Amino acid sequence: MTSKGNTVNINTPKGAYHHGDLRSALIETGLKRLEQGSAESLSLRDIAREIGVSATAIYRHFPDKDSLLAALAAEGLAKLAREQKAAGMAGGKQGFAEMGRAYVRFAMRHPALFRLIYSSLPPTTDPACQNPEESPGWLLRQTVSDLAGPTASDAQRRTGVLRAWALVHGLAMLMLSGQIAAKDADKLIDEVISVDSLKLG
Amino acid sequence: MTSKGNTVNINTPKGAYHHGDLRSALIETGLKRLEQGSAESLSLRDIAREIGVSATAIYRHFPDKDSLLAALAAEGLAKLAREQKAAGMAGGKQGFAEMGRAYVRFAMRHPALFRLIYSSLPPTTDPACQNPEESPGWLLRQTVSDLAGPTASDAQRRTGVLRAWALVHGLAMLMLSGQIAAKDADKLIDEVISVDSLKLG
DNA sequence: TGAATTATGTTTACAGCACTAACATGACTT
DNA sequence: AAGTCATGTTAGTGCTGTAAACATAATTCA
Numbered sequence A, B: 001m002t003s004k005g006n007t008v009n010i011n012t013p014k015g016a017y018h019h020g021d022l023r024s025a026l027i028e029t030g031l032k033r034l035e036q037g038s039a040e041s042l043s044l045r046d047i048a049r050e051i052g053v054s055a056t057a058i059y060r061h062f063p064d065k066d067s068l069l070a071a072l073a074a075e076g077l078a079k080l081a082r083e084q085k086a087a088g089m090a091g092g093k094q095g096f097a098e099m100g101r102a103y104v105r106f107a108m109r110h111p112a113l114f115r116l117i118y119s120s121l122p123p124t125t126d127p128a129c130q131n132p133e134e135s136p137g138w139l140l141r142q143t144v145s146d147l148a149g150p151t152a153s154d155a156q157r158r159t160g161v162l163r164a165w166a167l168v169h170g171l172a173m174l175m176l177s178g179q180i181a182a183k184d185a186d187k188l189i190d191e192v193i194s195v196d197s198l199k200l201g
Numbered sequence C: 001t002g003a004a005t006t007a008t009g010t011t012t013a014c015a016g017c018a019c020t021a022a023c024a025t026g027a028c029t030t
Numbered sequence D: 001a002a003g004t005c006a007t008g009t010t011a012g013t014g015c016t017g018t019a020a021a022c023a024t025a026a027t028t029c030a
Helices: A022-036 A044-051 A055-060 A065-088 A092-109 A111-117 A136-148 A154-176 A185-192 B022-036 B044-051 B055-060 B065-090 B092-109 B111-117 B136-148 B154-176 B185-192
Strands: none
Touching (some): A022 A044, A022 A055, A022 A111, A044 A055, A065 A092, A065 A136, A092 A136, A092 A185, A136 A154, A154 A185, A154 B154, B022 B044, B022 B065, B022 B111, B044 B055, B065 B092, B065 B111, B065 B136, B092 B136, B092 B154, B092 B185, B111 B154, B154 B185
């Protein structure tokens, strides 16, 4: 809702310059466009048009299109992590299952964004390094570690995480590409993501 | 290697017209380009240039770019199915594991093609319908059914297939996007794709 | 065999794209 | 108030996918 007044916009916290907080507006509009179509069909000029700014203004905030896409992906990743975290709060087996459901549901609700997250050529964010708390991998690791219990070996935990992540990710991707009917998604998730299938203990 | 002579090219079986078998050349060159870069960076004009034909000649064989991409995806799918079939020939648990490895290895060897296969908006080929024998889903179903044995229920088989497919697909996708180190790919596959994890019987 | 038809290709043209260079202006610093 | 820097604009380049009109080789049929 970035105001277009000719004075500084007080509502936008980060930095508001002589035409509003363009950087945030770009991301906001970019995400909106991602909800409507694929990432490939997203056009810088179109985003600029929607905001009401010249096409080249974008380059004051992002060196090229890929950078904007990367920013959108980062935003999406954070959102996904937030939803996963909330879903897994219950903890234990139930929390774990809820986390899986949240992962797949996010993919179904934001297909283009989800695909974008996992297609930025430079690995979106190294799950181990940058912002650990905002990584699905990290969240999974925590939950799976909890489930495994203290007796589990490191290798067991590692395999458990990998298996769980691959399972939900594969399920999400296959549904997105229409290889698996997405109608009874929740039921499928429950069938497939049973804790026992992780062979933790 | 389609000859460019002004007489009919005898080597190309399907249909050879007054400038060679352009349709095959387009697919061949398209696949070659996919080995070198992503599907998004693939350009019709570039392909035409490489073949030595005008850019618009393509439209005599494909109504638009997406159609050519769909043809490339179909070609890739067939190739993947062929490799899976060969890998699974051993049968039993070992054949099943080999099939999984083949799936992931294919993805690693042909990242752009693999992604393309699972991103054509109209589901590449409905695994149940069109060319069943050329579908990874169908191949998996056979193998998993074998493993499950005669006592397994239909639901168990269905879940087993889903779980196996999601597992290898997710693993492949996560590796492609750099979320999982692809170095020790084969070891990871073996860790994750253990038959027991399918909970068949 | 020769004429008509169809399949395949070409040239030309257009609008949209990402991106660069040169310039303008508003905002912050001193 | 002057100068600098951050942020915008307009104009232009070369790429893209694709449509329209035209050309020619291959095939069909009288």
